[in-house]
Amino acid sequence: MREDHRNIAIEAKALNVGYRTPSGTPAVVLKNFDLTVPEGEFLTIIGPSGCGKSTFLRAVADLLEPVSGSLSVFGGDASEARRRRDVAFVFQDSTLLPWRTVTENVSLPHDVGGGLSRRDDGPSAEGLLDLMGLKGMEHRYPSQLSGGQRQRVAIARALITEPRILLMDEPFGALDEITRDRLNDELLKLWRRTGSTILFVTHSIMEATYLGQRVMVLAANPGRIHEVHDLRPLKSADGTCSREDPLVVAAMAELRRELALC
Amino acid sequence: MREQVHKPWNLILPVAGALSIIIAWQFLLPWAGVPSFIVPTPVEIGRIFAKESALLWTNFWPTVYEAVMGFLLGNAVAVLLANIFVYNRYIQAAYFPVILFLNTIPILALAPVIILIFGLGVMPKIIIAAVICFFPTLVNMIRGLESVSSNEIELFRVLSASKLETLWKLRLPRALPFLFSSLRISSATAVIGAVVGEWIGSDKGLGAMIIQATFNYQSGRLYAAITLCSCLAILLFLLVVAVERLVLRYER
Ligand SMILES: Nc1ncnc2c1ncn2[C@@H]1O[C@H](COP(=O)(O)OP(=O)(O)OP(=O)(O)O)[C@@H](O)[C@H]1O
Ligand SMILES: [Mg+2]
Numbered sequence: 094m095r096e097d098h099r100n101i102a103i104e105a106k107a108l109n110v111g112y113r114t115p116s117g118t119p120a121v122v123l124k125n126f127d128l129t130v131p132e133g134e135f136l137t138i139i140g141p142s143g144c145g146k147s148t149f150l151r152a153v154a155d156l157l158e159p160v161s162g163s164l165s166v167f168g169g170d171a172s173e174a175r176r177r178r179d180v181a182f183v184f185q186d187s188t189l190l191p192w193r194t195v196t197e198n199v200s201l202p203h204d205v206g207g208g209l210s211r212r213d214d215g216p217s218a219e220g221l222l223d224l225m226g227l228k229g230m231e232h233r234y235p236s237q238l239s240g241g242q243r244q245r246v247a248i249a250r251a252l253i254t255e256p257r258i259l260l261m262d263e264p265f266g267a268l269d270e271i272t273r274d275r276l277n278d279e280l281l282k283l284w285r286r287t288g289s290t291i292l293f294v295t296h297s298i299m300e301a302t303y304l305g306q307r308v309m310v311l312a313a314n315p316g317r318i319h320e321v322h323d324l325r326p327l328k329s330a331d332g333t334c335s336r337e338d339p340l341v342v343a344a345m346a347e348l349r350r351e352l353a354l355c
Numbered sequence: 356m357r358e359q360v361h362k363p364w365n366l367i368l369p370v371a372g373a374l375s376i377i378i379a380w381q382f383l384l385p386w387a388g389v390p391s392f393i394v395p396t397p398v399e400i401g402r403i404f405a406k407e408s409a410l411l412w413t414n415f416w417p418t419v420y421e422a423v424m425g426f427l428l429g430n431a432v433a434v435l436l437a438n439i440f441v442y443n444r445y446i447q448a449a450y451f452p453v454i455l456f457l458n459t460i461p462i463l464a465l466a467p468v469i470i471l472i473f474g475l476g477v478m479p480k481i482i483i484a485a486v487i488c489f490f491p492t493l494v495n496m497i498r499g500l501e502s503v504s505s506n507e508i509e510l511f512r513v514l515s516a517s518k519l520e521t522l523w524k525l526r527l528p529r530a531l532p533f534l535f536s537s538l539r540i541s542s543a544t545a546v547i548g549a550v551v552g553e554w555i556g557s558d559k560g561l562g563a564m565i566i567q568a569t570f571n572y573q574s575g576r577l578y579a580a581i582t583l584c585s586c587l588a589i590l591l592f593l594l595v596v597a598v599e600r601l602v603l604r605y606e607r
Contacts, residue, residue, distance in 0.1 A: 154513050175515055182513045188506045192528045192605045205516035205524055234605040 100167065102258055102290040103130040103153055108162035110145070110152045119160050122148045124315040126162070130292070132257065135284055135332065137305030138294045139348070141355050145316025146294040150260045153292065154182050167257065174258070178202070181251035185263040187243040189235040189250075195222065196231045199249045221249040225279070241272040248280075252287070261293045265300070274336075277303055285331060298352070302345050303336060310348065312355040319355050322348070395575045400582065403575040410564075410576075415583050417560040418549050421477055422587060425484020426545035430538060433489045437496035437530075442522055447497075458490045462551060470556045480557070484548030488541040495537035499530025535599040542591035546584055561587075 108126035111119040122145045130136055138146050151157040152164055155171040166174035174180050181202075189198045199218040222231060225245040235243055244264055251259060265273040277300060284291055295301050301308045305324055312319040327341055328334045334341050381396045391399055404411065440447035466483050473479035503525055511521045553562025561580045568577035 151509070154509075156509050156512055175513060178515070180513065182510065184506045184510070186506060188504070188510050190507075190525070190528065192531075192603075201524075202514050205511060205520045206514045207517070236605065 100132040101129055101165075102132040102134070102167060103128070103292075104163075104165045105129075106163045108152070108164050109160040110148055110157055111160045112148075112157070121160055122316050123152070124317050126318060128309070128318065128321070130290060132167075132290050133288050135281075135291045135293065135304060135306045136309060137301040137307070138292060138309045138311065139296070139298065139301045139352065140311030140316075140319070141313045141352070142296075144311045144313035144355070146311060147262050148316065149311075150182070150262050150292060150294060153258070154180050154260055178206070178254040179257045181254060181256035181259055183244075183247050183251050183259065183261040183264045185266050187235070187240075187247035189243055189246055191235050194232050194234055195227065195238070195246050198235065198246055199253055201250060202254045215255055216253055218249070218253060221252055222246075224252075224283075225249045241268050241276065244268065244276065248283075252283075255287075256289060258290045258292070261291065263294050263296065266296060273297075273300070280304065281333060298345050298348050299336065302341060302348065303334065306332060308348065310351055310355065320351065392572050392574050395578055399575050400578045403579045404582075407576065407579070411579055411583060414559060414561050414564045414580070415587070417477065417480075417557075418546070418553065418562065418584070419587060421480040421549035421552065421560065422484055422545040422591065424477075424481045425548050426488055426541055426591065428481060429485030429488030429545070430492045430541055432485070433492035434496055434534065437493055437500060438522060438527075440497055441500040441526060442518065454490070454493065462487055462548070466551055466555050470552070475556045480549050480552030480560070483552040484545045487544045487548035491540055491544075492534065492537040495533045496530055499533025500526040502533065503529050531603060535595065535603065538595045538599075539592060542595050543588040545591065546588040550584060 105126045105128045108123065108128075109121050110123040110126070111121035114120050126149070138149065140146055148157065152159060153166060153171060155175040164171055167179060171180075190201065193201065196218045199221060219231065222228065225248060227242060227245055227249070230238065230242065230246075235246070238246065248264070265276050268276070280291075281304065293301075293304055295304075302324065306328065308322045308324060310319045310322070311317065322344070324334075324344060327338065327344060377397050380394075381398060384394055384396060385391070395403075440451060462483065465486065466479075469482050469486070470479045473482060500522075507525055507529075508521070511525055516524070549560070550562035550565070553560035554566055557563045561584050564580045565577060565584075568574070568580060
């Protein structure tokens, strides 16, 4: 009911996305994509390697132009949304700049793009580092951090522009399971607090189920939407669930069976 | 732990190695009958340093000046050009092959041309030193500026960074380690450039001194000048390393 009144964050219609080839004709990776993501949704994306998960995020971030079809972000072009700083990207390898300290990395978005969308009442780098549990690390260099700490810095950097859409491409893929579980919980808390829309790519069925309100399963060759599962019935009002809940376990088993067919 | 145990040896062994060769030089060469006007002993060279220090100093400073100025000029032009090339691929496509071709001309063939153009002052020596430093730094710097990852480029694009910002805040810092490894090499080649320039046309500087001392069989003076050349190169090298440590703090 409620979602009908929400804004639409991302809307793809008959969207084809691909890469330019030397011959000039683009190699289409994503075919005939139809998807609507309401504002504030946590959507996880899962699918076999090479099916085009990163490609979809790139299209939303305006790193790739659609070949055909339409892709709108908050009702406009992806490029407008990018210039408004509506969209932030978190990569699998944190992509921190090694010559910048933790604080300097987090405030990078203020130092480029002409300081676009910088507001005095926006979050401060210090506040975000505190929020991500990195107090006392402000003056370290990325090489002096653990993998999990680096990913937290990358998330803090993404949050400093207060993006309405957070694109996360296997952000915790390289972490151990315990750190990953902890960061999952922190991310859920963050999502509830900020109300931002999150598109989260993962290879972990557990992560996809635990985090997503909906899970989008992609199939390969060509990359297409296989199925979008609504997991909200499994989750409590605040969007959380228990990893041991039999319903959650059953949903994971079903996802696993489905992925075997993609 | 391991490293601490080995640390004194890191210093002791090279010093001992050098000392053993100097001692062998001091005693074996006279014993083998090599006359001192061909190869003087270390003690004789030391005596020259004491006796002719004024002459050595007056010839040391011009070479220092030429080498340092050439080093700065050649590397500055190389860094600037590398940035222009990476900023604009068309300029790179048009001019990089020309530079590649010019680089095949041996510096010894180019030096007389430079002297013809710039005369006999310090300028041609600075230019020769600069030319020698230029090419390796250009190539290294271009490689460094291009050593950014595709994720880094995408990060800057999502942040709507301009091309200039990407160059300044991403490519340039990425290139610094490449630049410094080239500067270390330049510190020695700049001295070579200055000395070669002085050989061809000068009455001042270590290069001129080397030529004159050779023709006059003043081998003590010759060896003293050579020693000063290598001291100068080492000094420049250490300077580069010190600046590198200051600038690239994050690497350690
Ligand atoms: N820059 C590129 N140029 C051409 N083709 C590309 C490029 N990047 C990716 N592709 C192709 O697009 C397809 C989808 O790639 P993408 O990176 O989106 O997959 P993915 O689902 O993210 O895979 P993974 O789970 O391994 O990260 C792959 O077949 C790949 O070969
Ligand atoms: Mg991917």
